[in-house]
Amino acid sequence: MGKIHPAAFIEPFSPFWWECIVMIILIITIVVRVPLHFKKVNVKTYATFIALFFSINFLFENFYNYQEGYWNVKQNLPAHLCSISYFMCIALLLNYKQWLAECVYYWGLAGGIHSLLTPEFTLGMDGYNFYAYFIDHAGMLLVIAYMILHLDFRPRPKSWIWIFGYTQIVAVGVGLVNYAVGANYMFLSAKPEVNNPLVIGEWPYYLIVLELVGLLHFWLFYLPFAKKNKQALVH
Numbered sequence: 001m002g003k004i005h006p007a008a009f010i011e012p013f014s015p016f017w018w019e020c021i022v023m024i025i026l027i028i029t030i031v032v033r034v035p036l037h038f039k040k041v042n043v044k045t046y047a048t049f050i051a052l053f054f055s056i057n058f059l060f061e062n063f064y065n066y067q068e069g070y071w072n073v074k075q076n077l078p079a080h081l082c083s084i085s086y087f088m089c090i091a092l093l094l095n096y097k098q099w100l101a102e103c104v105y106y107w108g109l110a111g112g113i114h115s116l117l118t119p120e121f122t123l124g125m126d127g128y129n130f131y132a133y134f135i136d137h138a139g140m141l142l143v144i145a146y147m148i149l150h151l152d153f154r155p156r157p158k159s160w161i162w163i164f165g166y167t168q169i170v171a172v173g174v175g176l177v178n179y180a181v182g183a184n185y186m187f188l189s190a191k192p193e194v195n196n197p198l199v200i201g202e203w204p205y206y207l208i209v210l211e212l213v214g215l216l217h218f219w220l221f222y223l224p225f226a227k228k229n230k231q232a233l234v235h
Contacts, residue, residue, distance in 0.1 A: 005070045005129075007193050008121040021116065024138045032145045043150045050146070051093035054086065054139055061132040065123060075122060079177050079185035082111040084170065086136055089143040101153050106163040108140030110217045116141075120194035154225050160218035167214065 010017050031050070035041045058078075065071040078087060085107040092100045115137040123129045147153040174186045184190050191199050191206045200209045 003070050004072060005065075005075060005122070005124045008125040009194055010119045010121075010125075012118055017119075020119075020134065024116065024134060024141075028138060028142045028145060031142060032149060035150060047093040047146065047150075050143070051090045054090050054093075054135070057132060057135045057139075058086070061128060061136075064128040064132075068127070070123065073181045074183040077177065077181070077183070077185065079174050079183070080111075081107055081167075081170065081174075081186050082115060082137060082140065085111055085140050089140055092147065093143065096147070096151055098156070101147055101151070102155050102159045102163055103166065104140065104147070105144055105153065105155055106160060106218050106221055107167070108144055109221050110214065112137050112140040112144075114196065114198075118194045118196045120192055154228065155222055157226075160215075160222040164215050164218050 010020065035043050035046055062071060062076060065076055070076075078084065085104055088100055088104050089108065092104055116134075119133065121129065121133050123133075125133075171186060171188060175188050177183065178185055178189050188207065190203060198210065198213050199206050
């Protein structure tokens with residue numbers, strides 16, 4: 001097993017943090033709008049290209065950590081909710097499914113936003129890990145924007161409740177993985193080191209708070225579509 005890599009952080013709202021955020025917004029905007037400005041770009045083919053890029057990024061990230069002697073089961077298994085969402089993004093881009101899109105929307109939006117607002121580089125910021133972190137997390141936001149703009153995505157009524165239920169099932173599975181390998185995926189075994197105001201208390205109390213905060217997030221994410229869904233039911 002490889003060495004355990006110490007976590008690294010970027011101070012939120014610092015000049016460097018702002019540089020990263022502005023660059024991320026710029027890249028997402030450019031990539032997502034390409035099919036709008038180049039009519040010859042096929043939306044599905046372009047989605048496949050993005051999925052291929054994400055797949056290569058995942059493979060290279062793991063290869064990089066293996067080469068550096070840091071690949072280990074406690075840090076590198078794709079068992080964080082963001083990692084699971086990342087794989088779902090790839091699957092979604094290759095074969096759109098409504099339930100998959102809803103998982104990506106709620107999990108990816110919550111994970112992507114908070115991972116960028118309060119970055120915690122669990123694998124450090126050295127070398128490729130710095131870029132991989134932003135590709136992994138900003139990539140989810142890119143896919144969400146892409147499926148709303150180009151794939152006509154709209155979450156179904158009560159989808160936010162269903163996805164919250166699915167989250168509990170995933171958490172149980174990840175909890176078993178944590179127990180088996182002594183890891184802290186999904187931060188179920190110990191709270192994240194990053195200073196996030198939504199992480200309140202010690203284990204296990206912060207998990208209860210995160211559950212309530214997560215449910216609130218999912219409801220808020222559904223609200224922009226609630227009116228359209230209500231109108232669709234009327235007609």
